[in-house]
Amino acid sequence: MRMYDLIMKKRNNAEHSKEEIRYIIDKFTKGEIPDYQMSAWLMSVYFNGMTKEETLELTNAMADSGDRLDLSKINGVKVDKHSTGGVGDKTTFIVAPILASLGIPMAKMSGRGLGHTGGTIDKLEAIEGFNVAISEEDFINNVNNIKLSLVGQTGNLAPADKKIYALRDVTATVDSLPLIASSIMSKKLAAGADVIVLDVKCGSGAFMKDEASAKELAKTMVEIGNGAGRKTYGIITDMNEPLGCKVGNALEVYEAVEVLKLKNLEDVDFGIKRLLEVSLTLASYMLMGAKKYASDETLSYEEARKICEEAITSGKALDKFAEFAAAQGGDSKMLYNPELLPKAKYIVPVYASKEGYVASCKTSEVGMVSLILGGGRETKESIIDLAVGIDIRKHIGDYVKTDEVFAYIHADDEAVIKEAEKRLLGAYEISDEKIEPEKIIKYVSE
Ligand code: URA
Secondary structure, eight states, X not given: OOHHHHHHHHHTTOOOOHHHHHHHHHHXXXXXXXXXXXXXXXHHHHHHOOOHHHHHHHHHHHHTTSBOOOOTTSOSOOEEEEEOOOSSOOTHHHHHHHHHHTTOOEEEEEOOOBTTBOOHHHHHTTSTTOOSOOOHHHHHHHHHHHSEEEEEOOTTBSHHHHHHHHHHHHTTOSSOHHHXXXXXXXXXXXXXXXXXXXXXXXXXXXXXXXXXXXXXXXXHHHHHHHHTTOEEEEEEEEOSSOSSSEESHXXXXXXXXXXXXXXXXXXXXXXXXXXXXXXXXXXXHHHHHHHHHHHOOOOOHHHHHHHHHHHHHTSHHHHHHHHHHHHTTOOXXXXXXXXXXXXXXXXXXXXXXXXXXXXXXXXXXXHHHHHHHTSSOSSTTOOOOTTOEEEEOOOTTOEEOTTSEEEEEEESOGGGHHHHHHHHHHTEEEESSOOOOOOSEEEEEO
């Protein structure tokens, strides 16, 4: 087999055999196919796509390219969630404690932020003392003892994806459906959970800008997961504005705690309502999946949702979050009193320059504002400021007056405030006509 012939085959829109896909992934992982040939092949995939069979084989080949996490020492059905990436997405801090408080184990590996999207691991480091790099033994023990542990991606999990993703990032081949699906699912399959719930973001802050392509991505990933024997759900959620009100590392932990402290789930601000809705939907499907996988017991969505809601209103999920943080060295006092989380030096109100309805948001631009403030990473080596970010007070569909606070900017460096303010306001469009916000949950694929 020669890589030249395989590039030509994909360029001519022909279908690869399983052996050909394995050859490409194995040889590239070992460094035996140069980047320029792999780039040409990736670009051919970008333009010509892949069949279902090819995408499945690509996923399995990447999952097999390194270690698979052995979760067999964890008792019970293991659940996992994955988001395709957005702005202000702190659902893991709500969903994971809900599930763990219900006795369902979650052993999760998460990433750091890069570019306009934040990373769960960075956000957790806002909790003083929290260790995201505990040993595999402690990781497994914590899941067995308290049902939850969360660590940074370690070891040799899907190394083929790591190499390919780095190449896609610099060759304009990220936003290809089979490449995204295989990249995400190879890591999920290697990470070992029995039940996988995928939060497929759709809109201006997501890879998938329109609902049709988000649906196709969700369906493809669900087929791969179910085909591999994992109960998989794909939930398409709106990312046409940040999720919730707060964007930034400590600010997002703060907002998750605000949700976990709720006693009444009805009477909440619009931003929190959307965050709560996504979190409860994901948690409910994880619970339904866990029951189905464990005992073929069918729990309706309404039943599962009620159980998840009670985990919040009873305070059990918040207690679980505090217990989990303490088990990884974190200061659990910060979770009962989030005022203790890192705070920025300057909290500056921002006002809209024009009165009217908030009509649209360039969501990734809001993520960029957080980056400018120092809350995100431009390169892998950047050191981030955990305290900074944005607290958005107005959402799509809201009426805004020029003397009402549109948002607060939390900054440590006075010099960047003006630019952050300008870019934040520039990300929003204000209109004379009332605009209805998009539905937050758009579709569920199972
Ligand atoms: N997230 C991933 O892990 N891979 C992709 O290709 C896109 C989003």
